[in-house]
Amino acid sequence: MTTFRITDPSPEFGSITRPATSLTPLDRAWPAPPLLLPSRSITATRGRRTSRRRMHEMLRPYDAGMQLTPVEARVLDSIDETALVQNLIDLIRVPSITGTDAESELQNAQAGQLRDAGLSVDAWKFDLDALRADPRFPGTEAPRTEGYGVVGVTGPGRPALVLQGHIDVVPTGDLDRWHDGDPFSGRIEAGAVHGRGACDMKAGVAANLAVLRALQGSGVLLERPIAVHTVVGEEDGGLGAFGTMLRGHTGDAAVLTEPTSGRIVTACAGALTFELDVTGRAAHGSTRLEGVSALEAFLPIMAAIQSLELRRNVGPHPLFSDYPLPYPISIGTVRAGDWASSVPDLLIAEGRLGVRLGEDPADARREFEIAIAEASAADPWLSDNPVHVSWPGGQFASGRIDDDHTLIDEVTSAIMTLNGGTVPPRRAAPYGSDLRLYSDIGGIPSLHFGPGDVRFAHAPREQVLIDELVGVTRSLALLAVRRSGAHF
Numbered sequence: 001m002t003t004f005r006i007t008d009p010s011p012e013f014g015s016i017t018r019p020a021t022s023l024t025p026l027d028r029a030w031p032a033p034p035l036l037l038p039s040r041s042i043t044a045t046r047g048r049r050t051s052r053r054r055m056h057e058m059l060r061p062y063d064a065g066m067q068l069t070p071v072e073a074r075v076l077d078s079i080d081e082t083a084l085v086q087n088l089i090d091l092i093r094v095p096s097i098t099g100t101d102a103e104s105e106l107q108n109a110q111a112g113q114l115r116d117a118g119l120s121v122d123a124w125k126f127d128l129d130a131l132r133a134d135p136r137f138p139g140t141e142a143p144r145t146e147g148y149g150v151v152g153v154t155g156p157g158r159p160a161l162v163l164q165g166h167i168d169v170v171p172t173g174d175l176d177r178w179h180d181g182d183p184f185s186g187r188i189e190a191g192a193v194h195g196r197g198a199c200d201m202k203a204g205v206a207a208n209l210a211v212l213r214a215l216q217g218s219g220v221l222l223e224r225p226i227a228v229h230t231v232v233g234e235e236d237g238g239l240g241a242f243g244t245m246l247r248g249h250t251g252d253a254a255v256l257t258e259p260t261s262g263r264i265v266t267a268c269a270g271a272l273t274f275e276l277d278v279t280g281r282a283a284h285g286s287t288r289l290e291g292v293s294a295l296e297a298f299l300p301i302m303a304a305i306q307s308l309e310l311r312r313n314v315g316p317h318p319l320f321s322d323y324p325l326p327y328p329i330s331i332g333t334v335r336a337g338d339w340a341s342s343v344p345d346l347l348i349a350e351g352r353l354g355v356r357l358g359e360d361p362a363d364a365r366r367e368f369e370i371a372i373a374e375a376s377a378a379d380p381w382l383s384d385n386p387v388h389v390s391w392p393g394g395q396f397a398s399g400r401i402d403d404d405h406t407l408i409d410e411v412t413s414a415i416m417t418l419n420g421g422t423v424p425p426r427r428a429a430p431y432g433s434d435l436r437l438y439s440d441i442g443g444i445p446s447l448h449f450g451p452g453d454v455r456f457a458h459a460p461r462e463q464v465l466i467d468e469l470v471g472v473t474r475s476l477a478l479l480a481v482r483r484s485g486a487h488f
């Protein structure tokens, strides 16, 4: 039994505040990252040496080239591609950076769009204090005073499929590095929609809505309901997914439409945000030997981190075959000193520690803390002034769907029906996502399949190809038709 409430959250939502953007003209051409290689077709692979996994994929009884049924054709014909692209542009134009008023505003708009599409909508304000008090709380980094959940369903009952997307985006970085100085333009160029969030993951959010609009607009009847979840706070830990799971929303399976470049992502590494406090001793720069530079004290710590990273990346799971470094330990910020001619007495470094598939985050934290403690003990200054490690931000465990879960075959089949029979590669992603909250806390087997190339995510010139957006939307619609048992 699924219960869904309909509440009107509108009065509580804040208003959009667009950050100022500079109008710096383009003076450099930023090369786009190369698109990932397309998967080899069965025919193209024939006659070559083939890995066991590839052979396994090839021998599965997929319905490649299968004709669409009249119901499937009706729903696919009902996808409004113009509205899909326009909706993506509209989404990009709201600068819904994690934790901002604009994020709340965009959730409000999503609730309205889902209602307009004929769905029953549960839109609610999170009890942030209660969520933060839960021992499983995934952590946050962005300042936040409110947050909202939005779930739309086509009807009562346990949904056969959940399509999920986050509407928050990361900040823009240096505006001069954006093609037109405006990361929120939603400009179309060379067959791609550009802007912060274009691929991570407003394209996925737009695709999810387009699927539900097509289902509802086609007039077909669904045996089982389909749900759409839009969430906030994915980028700094997963507050929105956490709140949505604790609200009790469920389903048989979920597709998180994060950018996957045509792959099916069945597992995600985790990521733990850490902070290192390194102390030094201040002195005038002219007598620096009287002091101890916190920056120099950090150098053996950095070396220890690099050596730990090497050790943690030995023999990764074959699903990570595309990634030379599946579990990076990356320092994101370093702040030291407060005056040019003073020896800095404090350095604060923040970063992220990759969590291996299946690894308990507590074990990853312990291994990191031991490495830092050992490096401190081996240093004359740090042995008396050990580096302090804390874990102040997002704490993403790893997550994965069972290798033999039917959802993987069903997504594969939907893709192959529409692409002429090319087997989509199956991979893992090196970043943390909502996947582990849906599978671990919600008990909803989940995978990623969505439009866009993740190498544009969080980067300047973020973009998504319109053809890819449409293609993925069609595959998702076909999946939804089949899982819902749609009929005339």
Ligand SMILES: [Zn+2]
Binding pocket: 166, 200, 201, 234, 258
């Ligand atoms: Zn994302």
